[in-house]
Amino acid sequence: MKQVILDAINQQITREMFSSNLYLSMSAFYAEKNLNGFAKWMELQAAEEMQHALKFFHYVLQRGGKPVIGAIEEPKAEWDLVLSVFEDAYHHETLVTGWINEIYALAKAENDYATENFLQWFIEEQVEEEATALEIVEKLKMIGENPQGLFFMDNLLGQRTAGAQAN
Numbered sequence: 458m459k460q461v462i463l464d465a466i467n468q469q470i471t472r473e474m475f476s477s478n479l480y481l482s483m484s485a486f487y488a489e490k491n492l493n494g495f496a497k498w499m500e501l502q503a504a505e506e507m508q509h510a511l512k513f514f515h516y517v518l519q520r521g522g523k524p525v526i527g528a529i530e531e532p533k534a535e536w537d538l539v540l541s542v543f544e545d546a547y548h549h550e551t552l553v554t555g556w557i558n559e560i561y562a563l564a565k566a567e568n569d570y571a572t573e574n575f576l577q578w579f580i581e582e583q584v585e586e587e588a589t590a591l592e593i594v595e596k597l598k599m600i601g602e603n604p605q606g607l608f609f610m611d612n613l614l615g616q617r618t619a620g621a622q623a624n
């Protein structure tokens with residue numbers, strides 16, 4: 458694998474780990490407010506992001522490269538509203554999509570067909586992740602700070618199981 462591709466994927470490993478920490482921080486925020494369904498959803502999301510990091514990690518190894526784990530910045534820990542957390546989650550996913558697209562463009566420019574192929578899964582995953590987060594943002598906007606609505610959403614999000622996204 459060319460060094461430029463290796464560097465980009467290694468950077469993405471760290472970014473996925475940051476994503477995992479960010480969602481775990483969001484989970485902690487919700488758990489403290491006794492919104493345990495929201496907290497569970499975010500905890501499962503954190504686990505999924507760790508799986509994404511590992512997918513990149515193993516891909517580097519498969520291609521004969523050495524994964525490098527970089528420094529991970531501290532995630533945000535406080536938000537003003539239940540909605541703001543998911544707005545940040547949605548915004549974060551759009552950033553991730555941009556990073557994946559950048560690596561894809563790089564792989565294309567460098568004629569690295571294997572990496573292009575490998576990234577297809579992430580491209581599809583990002584469409585799903587953005588759509589899921591945005592749908593929850595829209596629902597939370599409808600609900601506002603209405604306690605009954607939040608109670609309903611908390612139940613709904615709490616139904617998420619590993620590998621599936623309840624929304």
Ligand code: FEO
Nearest residue numbers: 473506509553586
């Ligand atoms: Fe690993 Fe949510 O992107």
